[in-house]
């Protein structure tokens with residue numbers, strides 16, 4: 220009945236989506252986002268990529284007996300699936316992929332006689348695949364890939380159209396009932412049998428070793444030998460390194476950029492013990508670019524008081540206040556440089572020569588064997604990432620549409636400028652922490668060119684949400700991959716959400732997927748940051764920018780526009796916005812979204828569709 224449906228939905232909301240399911244509780248529940256009714260009966264619950272988290276409460280979903288479709292895909296739900304889900308006898312489609320559900324495959328699901336599609340992929344389910352799936356006689360789709368399932372695949376007595384168990388820990392052979400499935404359904408595991416390689420050699424007769432076993436023994440012995448050699452090699456190296464260090468220490472001339480640890484921030488100064496006395500003269504000096512030449516020298520830099528701004532992919536960045544003239548600069552200390560000194564200096568020259576009003580210029584650099592320092596202008600307002608997602612007082616300053624669109628435009632122009640230098644020139648690491656802001660919120664793109672000389676050491680996962688699907692080597696990022704990353708940055712500006720990290724449970728969402736799934740359901744208005752919904756007069760421009768972001772994040776590089784075209788398009792959108800009469804901001808009630816914009820914007824449904832399976 221209506222009352223029990225309503226209370227079940229409220230219980231679900233408070234358990235997993237208190238802050239994400241923005242429902243106007245005084246309106247009828249059939250009007251709530253994600254609830255689809257047929258003549259007052261709830262038939263669908265659709266909450267894809269809504270940032271739901273926690274555990275599904277027991278005894279709640281089971282009350283919604285008329286529901287035919289439940290979609291909770293791409294959230295951060297964990298724990299086990301509540302058993303009372305088996306009471307929803309009408310259930311036909313259950314989409315739980317892309318969460319962190321765990322435990323064994325729930326056997327109570329096998330009593331759902333009407334189930335047609337079941338997607339439990341990309342979770343943390345473990346244990347064997349039960350043969351009880353055969354009870355689901357109407358089942359056509361079964362997706363279980365990317366879990367931690369083990370054991371062998373049971374011979375399912377089902378007529379499945381779609382099936383996938385790839386990237387689990389399954390062993391043995393593919394049962395004959397599933398031999399018609401594509402090879403990709405079984406990828407990432409040592410399985411055999413049609414459609415994979417045949418299972419010859421199993422159960423061989425005692426004495427004769429099979430070809431596979433012989434190969435295994437040979438490979439094992441070679442690997443063992445290599446391992447021993449490797450240990451010997453490292454032991455020798457360690458010994459000679461200790462000797463070298465002792466020698467250097469004796470001469471008292473070891474170079475160290477003695478930057479305080481984070482705890483000492485602001486208290487001490489950036490000092491060098493001394494430069495390597497016998498080194499080449501250019502090893503001891505900063506190499507400057509542009510007008511700054513000679514504004515300060517290495518000694519000034521090393522005497523400056525330093526504050527850690529943050530640790531990034533390529534090293535740590537410090538804010539350094541020089542003693543003379545109160546000059547403040549940002550110094551990046553690179554960790555792992557993967558190119559020779561000659562290449563490094565050439566690359567620095569190239570980077571130092573790039574000039575654009577929306578790029579953070581490289582002012583100088585320092586190179587010796589132990590230290591690689593890059594000197595940049597210090598950007599007082601920090602990064603776009605901190606403004607959008609940080610929790611300092613400054614970060615809470617809401618960014619209005621004009622500021623966001625002009626940040627998008629400036630950043631696009633900067634990247635387009637980099638791309639115009641040569642067909643292979645790319646930034647390689649576009650993300651919101653690399654878009655810095657001046658006092659008047661003008662954007663300056665930083666860190667260009669570094670992806671090509673340094674290897675990601677500390678936190679490579681932080682870039683993953685921006686990385687184009689085709690990128691396998693972070694040192695070889697194409698212009699079209701930059702366009703993809705920029706598209707994610709646009710989505711971040713529009714939604715206010717942080718892109719996903721590599722691990723499901725970390726904060727952030729797979730922005731392109733999430734936006735596409737919401738847009739596909741014609742809930743375009745819901746993707747925008749609440750702050751942006753105040754600017755009713757520019758809604759159409761926001762939708763245009765969203766469409767552009769989706770174009771940029773096309774799965775196929777060829778379908779993405781060039782960065783120059785992106786910049787031109789944003790220019791047009793900004794021009795259109797500034798031609799609108801300014802409208803007073805409309806109040807938005809965050810509590811339950813009751814005064815949130817309800818209109819559905821139209822967006823080109825031919826927007827690139829990812830391989831989302833539902």
Ligand SMILES: Nc1ncnc2c1ncn2[C@@H]1O[C@H](COP(=O)(O)OP(=O)(O)OP(=O)(O)O)[C@@H](O)[C@H]1O
Pocket residue numbers: 528529530531532533534535536549551579595596597598599601602648652653655665666
């Ligand atoms: N020139 C600068 N002025 C002010 N803040 C800066 C400057 N350069 C970097 N920062 C800030 O310092 C912090 C660390 O920056 P860093 O570039 O080392 O790492 P990152 O941007 O988080 O990651 P990555 O190394 O992948 O670019 C970031 O918050 C960044 O916004």
